[in-house]
Amino acid sequence: MGTLLVGQTGGPTAVINASLAGLITEARQHSQISRIYGMRHGLEGFLQERMVDLSAVLNESLPVLAQTPAAALGSSRYKVSEADYERLLALCRQHDIRYLALIGGNGTMYVCQRVSEYATASGCDLGVMGVPKTIDNDLVLTDHTPGYGSAARFLALAVRDTGRDLEAMVTFDDVLILETLGRHAGWLAAGAALAKTDEDEAPHLVYVPEIAFDERRFLDEVQRIHSHLGRVFVVIGEGIKDAEGQFIGAQNAPRDAMGRLLYSASTGAAAYLADCVRERLNMQVRFLRPGLIGRDFSACVSHTDREEAWLVGAEAARRLAAGESGHMVTLERISANPYTCTTGAAPLSGVAGVEKLLPRDYLNAEGTMIASAFYEYGLPLLGEPLSPLLRL
Amino acid sequence: MGTLLVGQTGGPTAVINASLAGLITEARQHSQISRIYGMRHGLEGFLQERMVDLSAVLNESLPVLAQTPAAALGSSRYKVSEADYERLLALCRQHDIRYLALIGGNGTMYVCQRVSEYATASGCDLGVMGVPKTIDNDLVLTDHTPGYGSAARFLALAVRDTGRDLEAMVTFDDVLILETLGRHAGWLAAGAALAKTDEDEAPHLVYVPEIAFDERRFLDEVQRIHSHLGRVFVVIGEGIKDAEGQFIGAQNAPRDAMGRLLYSASTGAAAYLADCVRERLNMQVRFLRPGLIGRDFSACVSHTDREEAWLVGAEAARRLAAGESGHMVTLERISANPYTCTTGAAPLSGVAGVEKLLPRDYLNAEGTMIASAFYEYGLPLLGEPLSPLLRL
Numbered sequence: 206m207g208t209l210l211v212g213q214t215g216g217p218t219a220v221i222n223a224s225l226a227g228l229i230t231e232a233r234q235h236s237q238i239s240r241i242y243g244m245r246h247g248l249e250g251f252l253q254e255r256m257v258d259l260s261a262v263l264n265e266s267l268p269v270l271a272q273t274p275a276a277a278l279g280s281s282r283y284k285v286s287e288a289d290y291e292r293l294l295a296l297c298r299q300h301d302i303r304y305l306a307l308i309g310g311n312g313t314m315y316v317c318q319r320v321s322e323y324a325t326a327s328g329c330d331l332g333v334m335g336v337p338k339t340i341d342n343d344l345v346l347t348d349h350t351p352g353y354g355s356a357a358r359f360l361a362l363a364v365r366d367t368g369r370d371l372e373a374m375v376t377f378d379d380v381l382i383l384e385t386l387g388r389h390a391g392w393l394a395a396g397a398a399l400a401k402t403d404e405d406e407a408p409h410l411v412y413v414p415e416i417a418f419d420e421r422r423f424l425d426e427v428q429r430i431h432s433h434l435g436r437v438f439v440v441i442g443e444g445i446k447d448a449e450g451q452f453i454g455a456q457n458a459p460r461d462a463m464g465r466l467l468y469s470a471s472t473g474a475a476a477y478l479a480d481c482v483r484e485r486l487n488m489q490v491r492f493l494r495p496g497l498i499g500r501d502f503s504a505c506v507s508h509t510d511r512e513e514a515w516l517v518g519a520e521a522a523r524r525l526a527a528g529e530s531g532h533m534v535t536l537e538r539i540s541a542n543p544y545t546c547t548t549g550a551a552p553l554s555g556v557a558g559v560e561k562l563l564p565r566d567y568l569n570a571e572g573t574m575i576a577s578a579f580y581e582y583g584l585p586l587l588g589e590p591l592s593p594l595l596r597l
Numbered sequence: 598m599g600t601l602l603v604g605q606t607g608g609p610t611a612v613i614n615a616s617l618a619g620l621i622t623e624a625r626q627h628s629q630i631s632r633i634y635g636m637r638h639g640l641e642g643f644l645q646e647r648m649v650d651l652s653a654v655l656n657e658s659l660p661v662l663a664q665t666p667a668a669a670l671g672s673s674r675y676k677v678s679e680a681d682y683e684r685l686l687a688l689c690r691q692h693d694i695r696y697l698a699l700i701g702g703n704g705t706m707y708v709c710q711r712v713s714e715y716a717t718a719s720g721c722d723l724g725v726m727g728v729p730k731t732i733d734n735d736l737v738l739t740d741h742t743p744g745y746g747s748a749a750r751f752l753a754l755a756v757r758d759t760g761r762d763l764e765a766m767v768t769f770d771d772v773l774i775l776e777t778l779g780r781h782a783g784w785l786a787a788g789a790a791l792a793k794t795d796e797d798e799a800p801h802l803v804y805v806p807e808i809a810f811d812e813r814r815f816l817d818e819v820q821r822i823h824s825h826l827g828r829v830f831v832v833i834g835e836g837i838k839d840a841e842g843q844f845i846g847a848q849n850a851p852r853d854a855m856g857r858l859l860y861s862a863s864t865g866a867a868a869y870l871a872d873c874v875r876e877r878l879n880m881q882v883r884f885l886r887p888g889l890i891g892r893d894f895s896a897c898v899s900h901t902d903r904e905e906a907w908l909v910g911a912e913a914a915r916r917l918a919a920g921e922s923g924h925m926v927t928l929e930r931i932s933a934n935p936y937t938c939t940t941g942a943a944p945l946s947g948v949a950g951v952e953k954l955l956p957r958d959y960l961n962a963e964g965t966m967i968a969s970a971f972y973e974y975g976l977p978l979l980g981e982p983l984s985p986l987l988r989l
Contacts, residue, residue: 259989269987270987273987274986275761277765279764279768281769282769283768362896363890366667366893367893369666369669370609373605374609374673376641491888495890496886498758498759500762503986505897592895592896594664595661597649597670
């Protein structure tokens with residue numbers, strides 16, 4: 206018998222609270238778990254003993270929690286120090302915490318692994334499970350991560366719908382550039398193309414951070430497509446880099462007091478490339494930068510994503526109650542068509558600090574458009590079919 | 598007996614095709630209308646005799662057309678010359694066009710009025726009706742315009758949901774600035790605040806183009822709110838101006854070969870103000886600029902908006918068949934609670950070229966937040982209730 210402590214860390218998603226709701230629901234089924242505490246703002250808050258007793262949350266509120274976007278407990282990007290690990294274990298002992306679940310990404314899985322090791326080394330009876338969460342989809346040993354499907358669905362719809370706008374306004378606008386989140390991985394940029402069903406439809410070009418960006422070739426491609434379609438829809442990942450590893454548009458970005466790039470705050474690659482196209486090709490260009498809207502938007506989540514987010518939370522509680530520790534819950538695809546997926550687990554040591562990049566064969570030979578293998582992988586994650594459109 | 602010609606002009610919306618579908622559906626009920634032609638890319642295409650025979654569109658396709666975003670016929674921003682009016686009437690005679698409907702905004706209503714006058718002066722038997730459409734909601738003599746409700750619903754949800762993100766990440770992010778479309782009118786910036794139900798919720802500040810923007814006061818407000826909440830969510834209209842009438846952030850914007858501001862393409866006010874807050878207040882800032890996504894997004898349209906868009910299209914066909922001309926269809930609010938609205942008509946001469954700005958009493962005394970009168974006006978336009986959220 207003991208308390209389960211759960212936290213949410215890193216950037217929120219539209220379905221991160223579904224994992225929390227799933228975890229609470231399942232934990233209530235297990236007599237070993239006497240109480241559930243939530244950390245306020247992740248470990249940063251917990252180290253200040255800021256907790257909320259989740260026993261007070263009514264069962265009938267949990268479906269509402271599951272459809273609430275962003276981290277309801279509060280999140281943080283706190284860097285855990287060595288001293289913090291000691292204090293964390295001391296606080297767990299003090300509050301009779303026997304089970305720890307952190308819902309997060311890469312960095313969070315590293316923290317989980319370290320806590321688990323510290324606990325073992327110091328003889329502290331603490332089970333630790335990681336619950337995967339990131340719109341970036343860059344965790345290894347899981348087929349995909351909860352949060353990704355909803356973010357990709359939003360972007361795919363945004364590209365499809367504004368692609369129709371560009372088509373309608375073809376006598377006025379020439380080029381639209383949409384910048385996605387996703388950091389070093391191209392999963393979201395590729396996902397933004399998933400509603401495309403025809404060569405002439407948006408997007409016409411997709412650039413991911415995994416492939417060195419060549420400005421000259423980009424302008425040639427834009428020119429070529431414009432010459433036969435009269436319009437070009439470009440999707441770029443925020444983290445696209447040139448062959449020297451320099452971020453595109455980084456020259457525009459503000460830096461902090463120590464000269465480090467304020468990456469998330471920068472006007473970024475889309476603004477830079479829009480200027481490029483305007484000046485060099487003399488075209489009418491707009492850029493779209495939905496930013497955080499893409500990770501939080503509650504009105505078009507993938508129902509598959511929300512269900513899976515719930516399931517990984519529940520699976521973490523089940524495994525903790527069964528005495529398991531040192532693992533991250535995973536999603537394992539059983540079959541592609543019809544899409545079926547189940548939960549599993551992988552050792553934290555295999556996940557922590559490793560980034561899963563977009564495989565090369567998910568793109569075409571030129572590396573400027575998604576390939577059929579990626580449609581097969583990605584489309585089921587978008588959930589229910591997209592509404593049909595008519596072309597006159 | 599004669600042909601009805603319909604066109605879509607100016608910036609698209611998520612429901613502009615619902616007006617087209619409503620018009621086609623109604624026109625098919627009237628024996629006076631023998632055929633329906635659509636202009637490709639508005640008058641610009643029609644003057645080149647680019648038309649599509651809409652008789653080929655099946656009745657069962659019309660609901661799909663109604664949920665297709667952006668202008669399915671193609672739109673344009675073509676400036677009609679005096680010579681064009683003559684040619685337009687000649688083409689109407691040549692193709693036996695007796696009825697003309699243009700779905701558009703301010704500029705379109707001016708064109709409708711001129712065509713109507715030309716037709717009368719030259720004894721041409723041509724009925725002309727304007728069908729209101731603009732996300733900007735800046736047409737007079739109508740309670741509101743189709744397209745606005747859906748754009749406002751998207752923005753209100755985007756602000757609500759990313760507001761939860763800012764709240765979750767309060768130990769990391771300080772300020773979010775969201776820039777809306779809307780040109781010279783503050784309807785969309787105000788609409789973006791409609792999901793706010795509590796003082797601490799996003800947004801905390803709303804700036805509209807109707808009120809001169811004072812950078813100093815803005816920074817003071819941000820500082821003040823940050824000092825007690827730790828976070829500030831700011832909404833600005835793209836067209837905010839200082840006391841001298843200078844657009845905020847215009848210094849960053851690209852200009853065309855003639856030195857005119859490329860307004861829509863500019864990195865704009867949000868990027869400029871984000872830099873301002875970062876440099877002057879030393880805060881962590883992000884800005885969101887959904888741009889065209891807000892006018893096209895099909896996955897969260899207001900059902901009320903889509904129904905009304907259908908109705909104004911149908912009403913135009915009905916009035917044309919009845920021999921009416923020289924009017925724009927309007928929406929007239931019968932009652933506020935429960936919200937009921939009906940269609941009517943207003944003379945084009947009263948609408949053409951006039952901009953309806955946000956009334957001062959729709960904002961608070963400071964002019965930095967929406968007031969209760971605006972909730973009463975705007976909430977019904979967002980359509981079905983927004984999904985409830987939970988706070989832990």
